[in-house]
Every structure is written in C-alpha cells, then in structure tokens.
Amino acid sequence: MLSIRLVVDPTEVDTLVLPVRPAEGPAQPADGATGPTEAPGTLVPTCLDLPTDLTAEATALLPYLDQPGAAGTVHRSIRPLLTPARLLLVGVGDGDEAGWRSAGAGVARAAVRESSITIAMPIDARPEAVRGLAEGLWLASYRFRMAASDDGPAGPPALAEVLLAVADPEPYRAALDTARVVAESTRFARDLTNMPSSRKTPAWFADQVIAAAAGHAGLTVDVREPDRLTAEGFGGILAVGGGSAQEPRLVELSWRPADARTHVVLVGKGITFDTGGVSIKPRDGMKLMRKDMGGAAAVIAATVGAAALGLPVRVTALAPLAENMPSGSAYRPGDVVRHYGGLTSESTNTDAEGRLVLADALAYAVDRLEPDLLIDLATLTGANSVALGKRTAALYSDSDELADAVLAAAGAAGERAWRMPLPVDYAEYLGSEIADLYSAPTQGAGSVVAAMYLREFTGDLRDRWLHLDMSAPSWAEGNDGELVKGATGWGVRTLLRWLATQPG
Template sequence: MLSIRLVVDPAGVDTLVLPVRPVEGAAQPVDATAALVPTCLDLPAELVAEAGALLPYLEKPGVAGTVNRSIRPLLTPSRLLLAGVGTGDEAGWRSAGAGIARAAVRESSITIAIPVDVDPEAVRGLAEGLWLASYRFRMAASDTGPAAPPALAEVLLAVADPERYRAALDTARVVAESTRFARDLTNTPSSLKTPAWFADQVIAAAAGHAGLTVDVREPDRLAAEGFGGILAVGGGSAQGPRLVELSWRPAGARTHVVLVGKGITFDTGGVSIKPRDGMKLMRKDMGGAAAVIAATIGAAALGLPVRVTALAPLAENMPSGSAYRPGDVVRHYGGLTSESTNTDAEGRLVLADALAYAVERLEPDLLVDLATLTGANSVALGKRTAALYSDTDELADAVLSAADAAGERAWRMPLPVDYAEYLGSDIADLYSAPTQGAGSVVAALYLREFAGDLRDRWLHLDMSAPSWSEGNDGELVKGATGWGVRTLLRWLATQPG
C-alpha cells in the first residue's frame, strides 16, 4: 500500500502539490475563481507568483478533486500540481486525495503542502482519498495496461506540527486497509472464492490482531444446529456452505453490536437461473459479508471499546440435483419457516438464519445487516446510494450521519405496515420473495421478521448497487468498492464502550 508520511521540512522535492480553493463571490468566470491556500512551506515568491498566474487559465482549479499539472523544465520543483480542495472540509480533501493519486500515477514520490490551520479530519480525508484511489486488484501476468498499479510509492505531507495529525493519519490507514481488504475479497473470482476459502481468509486476517476470535461452522454443524436457510441455498453446490463468526471483545465493553453480512460467493440464481449477463458480476454477491468482516477487523485495529460480532453466512447458489426448488419450505434457525418463491432470492434466506441466531444466542444491543440484496435498490436510488431501513429514528440517523461523514451515500426508505401482508404464505410462516413489487422494501420487511425482539434495534442496508463501480469515480476505482466498511467504522467509533 502507498506510503504516506508526515514531514516538517521536505528536501529535494521534484513534484509539489499545492491546494487551491474557490474564491467566494468572485466576479471572474467560474474557472478563474480560485486562489492558492497558504501552506506551512516557505515557498519562493516566484513559485507562488507563477502558480497564481496560472489559475485563471485552468479548468475549475478550485473544485474538489480537480488537479492541474504544470511542467517546469530545469527548475525545482520540476512538476507542480494544483489540487482543488473545494471548501476545505474532509470531503473536499478526500476528493483532492483521489484526484492527486490519479494525476500523479506516473510519479514515484510527491510532496503535498498542507495549510497551517487545516483540521486533522482534513488530513484523514486526504489520506483516505490517496489510499483508496490508488487501489488496484490484479491477477494478470503483466503489469501493463490501464489497470496497472500506479508507480506512485510515497507521499510526503508537509505539515507544521506532525503530532497534531498523527492520530488522524493512523485512523485513515486502518480505514483504508480495511476497505481495501473488503475490495480484495469481493474482487476475487469465484473459482477461488469458495465459502471455505473465504473462511480461511478471515482466519488469516484475524490472526494479526490480538483480541479477535473466529468460529467457523461447517455443513455438519450447521445441520446439527438447525441453520436451514444456509444449508438450503448451499445445497446445490459441491462447495459446502459455512457460517463465520468473528468476534472482537475488548475488556470492559458495555455495548455489543452484531453485524451480519450476506455472503453468497457466487449466485447463478439456482434453479431460477439468471441469464448470462446477470451472472457476470456475481462474484460481488458477498460484498456485505466482506464489509462486516473488514469493519470488525478494523474495529480491533483501532482498539474501539465496543464489542463487535460479525456473522458471515456463506454459500454458493448453484443449480443441481441437490439444489433447493421454488415451492420448497425452509426451516430457519429458531424455527420460523419460509416458502421459497424464487431461488434467486437466496440472500435473505442465509441472512434470516444469521439474524435469528444473533437474537437468540448473542443478545446484542444493536443489530445491523448489510447485503447486496436487490436490483430494486439501484432502480430506486441509482449506483452510488444504499437503501437504509429501520424502525428506529435514533439508529437510522446515527448510521446516516456516519455514512455522510465517511463519504458513502445512504437514503432511508419506508417500512410500510400494510406491505407486510405480502409475506403471508399458505403453508409456511413467510413467503421468501413476494411478487407484488416494492422488492427492496419487502425484502427488508422479510428480514425484520427474524430480528424478533430486537426489531426496534435493527437496521438493514441494501447496498447492492454501490458495492460495485463501473469506473473510476472519486476515491472509488473500477470494481469492488468495499462499500459499508467506512460507514460502519465511523458509526462504531461513536458507540459507548
């Protein structure tokens, strides 16, 4: 991962990045309404004058994430990058970090001059943007082409007081590492990413952090303990399902949060098979499990004082002679039954088991699930926004606030009481996937049934659309986004110990 260091007096700077902000109320055309931000570096007057003279000729120089380059042959520094930071808040600096990472992709080392009065949160945003936008997932034999790893290996942040920003940079590093881990898990092809493989990755990652424990339930144990939903969905595959339970239990913790993530390592749709185009990206159908696992590891790395348990129900949904069928009745952990109406609505079946287990056995104070659950999520909210469901205003507002601070969008959706009637089955407790419409809403209502007595402390995030990016967009790169890790870590950091 890119090295980012705090320095006071950088020497031998070849590539210098200077921050630029819009000028409020300026009369000039929009592209010229920007000014350099004074930094901690004592820059030569001629360099400051040169940069200032360039601004009126640049495209949107103060807009957050916009980076303009100036080449200075035979001068030092020989390359100058003018990076827009918007209003200078954390979000603006995060966008700037992403823009700088892309603009400096061919540099080996750059120095970013930081304003004297900038808040530590801004440095956190800058570092997160740099680390996340420089992420690459590669399995190719060659490192050439548009997806090749960037040459940029080192970023020096020139600050007046390194200790003021040390904690913010350390936090950004953990958040970025956790998000990148979730991206790695999600990007890995399903030919490798079996439920057993995923469980092994969790065990290996947890081994690096004191205080984390892992319990993996394999098929025989799942059957003995009554996890009928996980077994049904995984029954058509030669790769047996798993339930991974990852626990962070700091001494003295008074609050216990359980995070549940959908972990379908590949989804063909089962007997209700998807068309080819619908399967191409189904390696991402375990993005929720990746997010809750990575966030729990991040909580341990940050030493958060809250107890966190992540549950990742893992299965591969395949068609075969042993696959479950439309019309089958599945008995979940705890006894509730579901009539399967569509084997391509499999994620909610594995989540139902994990939610019921969490309520009965783990007794959490708060219960949150993340899932790449429905295509209806993107129809309603587009590609960058998750759908949030909860009956509790306080919990919903806290997670929405964390998502906003983290730069991950979410929008609260309704849970209409009358829609719950759609779940009624003639032969089971519930239909798994009613056909009346409102797909994302009804899926959330279904999951709420398994929250039992904790439904007033339960929250569901349908993050199917924002779990994947079709191209570079801010701190996102093409492929898995790791959506939810940053939001969960922000939210967990607000919980009392």
Template structure:
C-alpha cells in the same frame, strides 16, 4: 498500499503539490493557499500566476500539472480543495492519485490551518483511488509509492493519518474479497481469508462453522442455499470484545460467493458479476477487523453466512419449505431470492445466542433499490429513528450514501404462506421493502433496534469515480467504522 508520511519540511521531491481554492466565492481565479512550510517567494508567485492563467476555480478534485525549468521541484501540481471540507479533501486526494500515478514520490504542502479532518480525507482519497486489483503481472501499475504531507506539527495529524490508513486498508480488503473471481472464492476460501486477517490481531475471536455444525444447529437457510454446490457452506463468526465496552453490536453480512440463481436461473447478463454477491459479508468482516485495529471501545460480533447458490440435482427448489435457525419456516418462491434465507438464519441466531444491543445487516439483496436510489446510494430500513439517523449521518461523513426507506406495514400481509410461516419472496409488493420486512421477522425482540442496508448497487462501480475504482467499492466499511467510533 502506498506509504503516507508526515514531514516537518518537504524533502527533495520532484513533484510538489499546492492546494488551491477560491476564498471569496466570486468568479475570480483560485489561488494557492498559504502553506504550513515556507516556500521560496518565486515559487509562490509562479503558482499564483499559473492558477490565474489556467483559470482554476479551486473546485474539489481539480488538478493542473505544470513542468518547471531544471531545479526542484520539476513538476508543480495545483490541486483544488473546494471549500475545505473532509469530503472536498477526499475528492482532492483521489484526483491526486490519478494525476500523478507515474511519480515515485510527491510532496503535498498542507495549509497552515488544515484541520485533522482535512488530512484524513486527503489520505483516504489517495489510498482508495490508487487501489488496483489484477490477477496478472502484465499491464500498467501505478508507480506512486510515497506521499509526503508537509506540516509544522506532525503529531497533530498522526491520529488522522493512522485512522485514514486503517480505514482505507480495510476498504481495500473488502474490495479484494469482492473482486476475487468465484473460481477461487468458495465459502471455505473466504473463511480462510478472514482467518488470515484475524491472525494479525490476537484480540479477535474467530469461529468458522462447518457444514455439519450448521446442520446440527439448524441453519436450514444456509444449508438450503448451499446444498446445490460441491463446495459446502460455512459461517464466519468474528468477535472484537474489548474490556469495558458497554455496547454490543452484531453485524450480519450476506455472503453468497457466487449466485447462479439456482433452479430459478439467472440470464448470463445478470450472472456475470455475481462474484460480488458476498460484498455485504466482506464489508462487515472488514469493519470488524478495522474496529479491532483501531481499538474502538465497542463490542462487535460479525456473522457472515457463506454459501454458493448453484444449480444441481441437490439444489433447493421453488416451493420447498425451509426451516430456519430457531424453527420458523419460509416457503421458497424463487431460488434467486436466496440471500434473505441465509440472513434469516444468522439474524435469528444473533438474537437467540448473542444478546446484542443493536443488530445491523448488510446485503446485496435486491436490484430494486437501484431503481429508486441509483448506483451510489444504499437503501436503509429501520423502525428506530435514532439508529437510522446515526447510520445515515455516519455514511455521509465517510463519503458513502444511504437513504432511509419505509417499512410499509400494509405489505406485511404479503408474507403470508399457506404452507409455512412466510413466503420468502412474495410476488406482490415493492421488492426491496418486502425483503426488508421478511428479514425483520427474524430480528425478533430486537426488531426495534435492527437496521437493514440493501447495498447491491453501490457495492460495485462500473468506472473510476472519485475515490472509487472500477469494480468492487467496499461499500459499508467506511460507514460502519465511522458509526462504530461513536458508540464508545
């Protein structure tokens, strides 16, 4: 990850970045914003003239690169920052990372009145958009290694830079986990990656449940889904328990390290990206490590039930009855609706053993949410207005999107099974809504303090888009960290 440094005055740099905006809201060209550091008059005049000639609007993410005569700097980048919101600065940071990937070091002369939120947005945008995931040494990789932020008072922005750096690092961790091909990414491998990350933070508590321990405790959903694979299931239980914390949040993330659909096998076109079916687990694990790194004053316990849904003679079948942790049963109607089975176990365990104040699960659960909300927005379900509103707001501030969907009570009857307590995936009803209703049954006494986020579509990006790069997005890490920071 590239280095971000706060400096009082710009050191000698071949590339100088000047933010521009249009302050009067007219069609007039944008102009450079007065910076916190003193620039030569001729350079300021040159930048103003260039902005006019290029007809820059100042919109967030607009960038214009100009070569200069020999001297310092050799390149001038005029970078639009829109209205100056955190989101605008995040877009500007992402654009900067893509505009100068071949420069070794750039200096950004920040406005004198830039708030810390602007710096946080800029740093997150640069770090997230510069992310690359490759399992080969060939091909082009960005050369950009250092970004200087020129300010008059580095101490004012140090906290914002540290928070942004940690948030970006944890998002990149979730992206790495999700992007990893499933030939490598078994449940055991995933648990090992969490252990390695937790080792750097001795205050984190980690338990990795082994298959025999899951069987002894009655995690029937995890065992059923993982039963068809030669690589057995696991469950990660990760805890950040700071002294004095008054709120305990349990996060649960779906961790299907590869999903063939099982006996209800997927077509190849739907199977090829199923390495991302553990993006919910990646997000909650990374958010918990991030909470510890940021020393957030809230107790967080994360559960990541991990399994590989494979097709074999030992795979579970449509029509099987699964006995979940705690004793409730579900009749399997479709082995490709496996995520809710592992989540049900983890939710029931959380209610029974962990006594949380709030219970939140993230899952790449259905494709149905993308039909309603598209590729950038997660579906949020909750009976608690305050929790739902707080998480939607935190996601928006963090640059992620969630939209509250209804838990339609008329659909509860669709869950009724003749053989078991519930159908796992009824044929009737809206797919995403009914899946959420099924999970709510396992939230027990915490159903009024439970939130479900169906985030399959926004967990992956098919192209570079703002701070997102092609592939895994790490969706949920930024939203969760933003929300957890409000609970101290």
C-alpha cells in the same frame, strides 16, 4: 500500500502539490472579452516557505484553469530546469474532510507516474483534512490484478511515497493512523469481493477471515461447517448451499475488548457466487455475481478494523456463506425452508437466496448473542438501484435514533445512504398459505418487502435493527473519486465511523 508520511522540512522536492480553494463570487471575463477569468481559485497558504517566483507562477495560472478549486480537480504544470520540476494544483473545495478526500483521489490519479510527491498542507489544517486526504490517496490508488504481469491498461503505478508537509506532525498522527486502518480495511473488503469465485468458495472465504484475525490480538473466529449447521438448524444456509459442490459455512468473527458495555452484531450476506439456482439468471445478470458477498466482506473487514483501532465496543460479525448453484440437490421454488429458531419460508424464487441465509444469521444473533444493536448489510436487490441509483444504499429501520446515527456516519465517511419506509400494510405480502412467510413476494416494492422479510427474524431486536441494501454501491463501473473500477468495499467506512461513536 502507498507510503504516506508527515514531514516538517521536505528536501529535494521534485513534484509539489499545492491546495486551491474556489474564489468567492462568480467568475467574470477579464476586460470584458477573452483571456483569463476574474475570481479564479485561491492558493491556500501552506506551512512551506515557497519561493516568490513559484507562488507568482501558480497564482498566474489560476485564472486560466477550468473550475479552479473544485474538490478533486488537478492541474499539472511542468517546469523544465526548475525546482520543483512539476507542480500540481489540486482543488480542495470548501476544505472540509470530503473536499480533501476528493483531493487525495485526484492527486493519486494525476501523480500515478511520479515516484514521490510532496503535498503542502495549509497552515491551519485540521486533523480531518489529513484523514480525508490520506483516505482519498489510499483508496484511489487501489489495484486488484491477477495477471502474470502488473502492466494494466495504464501500466503499473509508480507512485510509492507521499510526503505531507506540516508545521508539526503531532496533531495529525492519530488522524493519519485512523485513515490507514480505514483504508486497509476497505481494501481488504475490496480484495475479498473482487476475487473470482473459482477461488472464492465459502471455505476459502473462511480461511481469509482466520488469517486476518490472526494478525490482531483479541479477535476470535468460529467457523460452522455443514455437519454443525445441520445439527444446529441453519436451514436457510443449507438450502441455498445445497446445490453446490462447495459446501456452505457460517463464520463468526468476534472482537471483545475488556470492559466493553455495548455489543453490536453485524451480519453480512455472503453468497460467493449467485447463478440464481434453479431460477437461473441470464448470462448478463450472472457475470458479476462474484460481488454477491459484498455485505459479508464489509462486516468482516469492519470488525477487523475495529480491532486494529482498538474501539472499546464489542463487535460480532456473522458471515453466512454459500454458493447458489443449480443441480439435482438444489432447493426449488415452492420448497419450504425451516430456519434457525423454527420460522419457515416458502421459496418463491431461488434467486432470492440472500435473505434466506441472512434470516438464519439474524435469528441466531438474537437467540444466542444478545446484542444491543443489530445491523445487516446485503447486496440484496436490484430494486435498490432502480430507486436510488448506483451510489446510494437503501437504509431501513424502525429506530429513528439508529437510522439517524448510521446516516450521519455514512455522510461523514463519504458513503451515501437513504432511509426508506417500512409500510405496515405491506406486511400482508409476506403471508404464505403453507409456511410462516413467503421468501420473495411478487407484489413489487422489492427492496422494501425484502427488508420487511428480514425484520421478521429480529425478534426482540426489532426496534434496534437496521438493514442496508447496498447492492448497487458495492460495485463501481469506472473510477469515481476515491472509488476504483470494481468492488468498492461499501459499508466498511460507514460502519467504522458509526462504531467509533458507540459507548464502550
């Protein structure tokens, strides 16, 4: 991962990055005609003592730039025979954490061919600026490749080191350390999700969790294999995984700091590949289904991150893992599945499999783990993207307090979510003539009804449960800010922000 260091007096600066904020007021044509605009961006005073000619040069450039100061915009200037030889002017917007995160992402892409760059930080920079900048740099520089050569379409990245020039490193060390853990955790979730399903079996995923936990004292892992799942009654996981040669698993990852007073259980959908089963998907609907375990990746990575940060809250992550395949042993539409705890579901569509494995894990969490709060993340429905687009997750909860707290965390982390309703009269859609519930009612409101189905398995935790349908934002079709084409690791940053607010 890219090296980011705090320095006071950088030497031999070949590439210098200076922050720019938008000027106040609308831009007007200078002299009423052509030429530079008035009200250009404004150079932010930094802790570096810049040469007068360099400051004058940068200031003179600003009126000619498009949207100078807008968060994430980068202008590159080459200075032959001068020092520094390259100058980057990066917009930081209002200078809040989000603006600096966008700036970091912009710089990571603009400086991809540099080996080392120096970013001059403002004299009055807050720790949040360093956190946002570092997260943007680390997340936007992420790459996942399995090719024999690392030479992708743009070639291998050269950028290896970023120096953050500050007056005193001490106030920023904690923010930089936090950003590093958040970025590492998000990148871990991206790695898990991007991995092709030819390798990413339930057993492989469980092994990755075991390996990750080994690196942090206080993390423990319990992996339930099919015999134990059968003995303990995890009928949903077994039904969904029954059609595949790759046997299902239930992974339980626990972080138990001493004297923790709050216990949070995080549940993530872990379908390592989804063909739709007997209700098979068309090819176009199937080709990205390696991402259908994005919820499991997020809750596992967030729990590893909580341990790395030493958060004083007890966290248990449950990842019900299965591969949904058609075969002679696959479950069918019309089958009745008995879940952990005894509730039954009539399957109406084997392509609505994620809720079946989540139901088992939720019921188990309520029965055996006795959490204070229960949150699940799932790449659950296409209806999520129809309602909210590609960048926003749907959030459901009966608790205003919990919903508001998670929405605030998502906003601060740079991950969008929108609260959706749980209408009382929609509950009748779940009624089956032969089982307790239909798994996937056909009346519409797909994301809403799926959330209401999951709620039926939360028991006494019903008013302390929250569901995030994050199918759409779990994958990016192209580079976008700190996101890189492919898996986004959505939810890790939100969960870590929220967990950091919980009392120990």
